[in-house]
Amino acid sequence: MHFQDLSKRFITSIISLAILGSILFFSYVPLVKWVIALFAAGVGGMGIWEYCRLARLTTKKGLTELCIAVGALTILGFFVSTFDSTFALLPFILIFLGAIFFFIYHFDKITDSISSIAMSLFGVCYVAIPLGLILKILYLVSPCKVEHEGRFWLLYLLVVTKITDVGAYFGGRLFGNRKLASQLSPGKTVTGAIVGFCSAITFSLIFYLLKGWMPNLHLSLVESVWLGALLGFLGQVGDLGESLFKRNADVKDSNRLPGLGGILDMLDSLLFTTPVIYFFLYVCS
Helix, strand or coil, X not given: CCCCCHHHHHHHHHHHHHHHHHHHHHCCCHHHHHHXXXXXXXXXXXXXXXXXXXXXXXXXXXXXXXXXHHHHHHHHHHHHCCXXXXXXXXXXXXXXXXXXXXXXXXXXXXXXXXXXXXXXXXXXXXXXXXXXXXXHHHCCCCHHHCCCCHHHHHHHHHHXXXXXXXXXXXXXXXXXXXXXXCCCEEEEEHHHHHHHHHHHHHHHHHHHHCCCCCCCCCCCHHHHHHHHHHHHHHHHHHHHHHHHHHHHHCCCCCCCECCCECHHHHHCCHHHHHHHHHHHHHCCC
């Protein structure tokens, strides 16, 4: 039994929880709102830089900077769209304008232009849209869920998604033998994936049982089961998806941040689970 980097993971988790608690507590203070939005844009920019590095786009002068600019502005566009429905389409307009600039950039760089444009646009959407949707969840303005509290839903998203990673990690180390995807991530096992999936459903049910403590998180028993199942499944798909990029680039981590690895290493599962909660909150049934 080997728990690699367990102490580092524990310390990182404690620091992350402290930061999360502060963000949730002060998130509705007007000045703090902008700080959070700018922080999200900065994190998104770093994540896009890591993606461009994995996709080998950094060899094209100025393209990575363009991707970062489009991504950061898109995230801020999502934030501004929480002010008023007038700005609802702003982030998508920014993505469309970004696509135009990607084409203009390649007008004098024709070689491999199709793959370069496709990878650039995908990178922006892959990182910036989920981070923008996190802001939309935190500052919930959905007519479908008028009595819901965005801070509780962001907490639900983060806890259920990350407990999937924790369950998969310990389940794989304690009970796992059969590899889940040995070429992508040798440490992941089928048993670990099952434990992670069940952990997501379990903690989703815990939120349902604790709804009396969170009156603005309206979650039924059936919703807690299927939402937990979706997050438990898609969180692991997102994790393996980022591993796919890293294996293709032949690197262990997306960056070398002390105790963290990379921004994409931290966000990988959230990039796939965030849209689920967004659609649940914003699409009226």
